[in-house]
Amino acid sequence: DTGVSQDPRHKITKRGQNVTFRCDPISEHNRLYWYRQTLGQGPEFLTYFQNEAQLEKSRLLSDRFSAERPKGSFSTLEIQRTEQGDSAMYLCASSLDRWDTQYFGPGTRLTVL
Amino acid sequence: GQQLNQSPQSMFIQEGEDVSMNCTSSSIFNTWLWYKQDPGEGPVLLIALYKAGELTSNGRLTAQFGITRKDSFLNISASIPSDVGIYFCAGQLRTRAGGTSYGKLTFGQGTILTVHP
Numbered sequence A: 001d002t003g004v005s006q007d008p009r010h011k012i013t014k015r016g017q018n019v020t021f022r023c024d025p026i027s028e029h030n031r032l033y034w035y036r037q038t039l040g041q042g043p044e045f046l047t048y049f050q051n052e053a054q055l056e057k058s059r060l061l062s063d064r065f066s067a068e069r070p071k072g073s074f075s076t077l078e079i080q081r082t083e084q085g086d087s088a089m090y091l092c093a094s095s096l097d098r099w100d101t102q103y104f105g106p107g108t109r110l111t112v113l
Numbered sequence B: 001g002q003q004l005n006q007s008p009q010s011m012f013i014q015e016g017e018d019v020s021m022n023c024t025s026s027s028i029f030n031t032w033l034w035y036k037q038d039p040g041e042g043p044v045l046l047i048a049l050y051k052a053g054e055l056t057s058n059g060r061l062t063a064q065f066g067i068t069r070k071d072s073f074l075n076i077s078a079s080i081p082s083d084v085g086i087y088f089c090a091g092q093l094r095t096r097a098g099g100t101s102y103g104k105l106t107f108g109q110g111t112i113l114t115v116h117p
Helices: none
Strands: A005-007 A010-013 A019-024 A031-037 A044-050 A053-057 A065-068 A075-079 A088-095 A108-112 B005-007 B010-014 B019-024 B031-037 B044-049 B055-058 B061-065 B071-076 B085-092 B105-107 B111-116
Touching: A005 A088, A010 A019, A019 A088, A019 A108, A031 A075, A044 A065, A044 B105, A075 A088, B010 B019, B019 B085, B031 B061, B031 B071, B044 B055, B044 B061, B044 B071, B071 B085
Parallel strands: A010 A108, B010 B111
Antiparallel strands: A005 A019, A019 A075, A031 A044, A031 A088, A044 A053, A065 A075, A088 A108, B005 B019, B019 B071, B031 B044, B031 B085, B055 B061, B061 B071, B085 B105, B085 B111
């Protein structure tokens, strides 16, 4: 399978803990996006990368959130000092270039107790 | 954050019926997309629309890009049980290099479709 993959698929953590998610985009896709989806809502944009450069960050991405794409391939999203409000599905998408179709991964569901 | 207004929120229909859902925005998009999401999975692209007034079909699915560029609708004909899921509209604003927010998608709240056999 050569689609977008995300790991882990599910994460349960206690409030105050740090968590890190990984996204592996489709090979040779230059663009990588992170979205957050809460229950009953559509995905909301968090940030995106063009190769290894992080070009835009949403206001939803507080100082506790950090994303990296060190070699322009996989990306990680870290949340420090998790809060219950961080509970959501975190989706990663990749596209070949700026205007190409964004292909989504299966998501990582985070539950903060 | 901004989301598009999508309606209806949910639909319960019989197999074989046609379905219509729509999406409106207070701002202009120059690309409209329709995605389907199954439980526990990421959204999958169904149809993409790139031009105001454009009508595009993909099998039993038909979608239109409103001429005001602020709305779009999706029709599903002769529904079948596997059409069950959540349907999302998404708008994309394609700006020139140096513009802001290009590439990202803005989603509606979703329409939950249930099809009874």
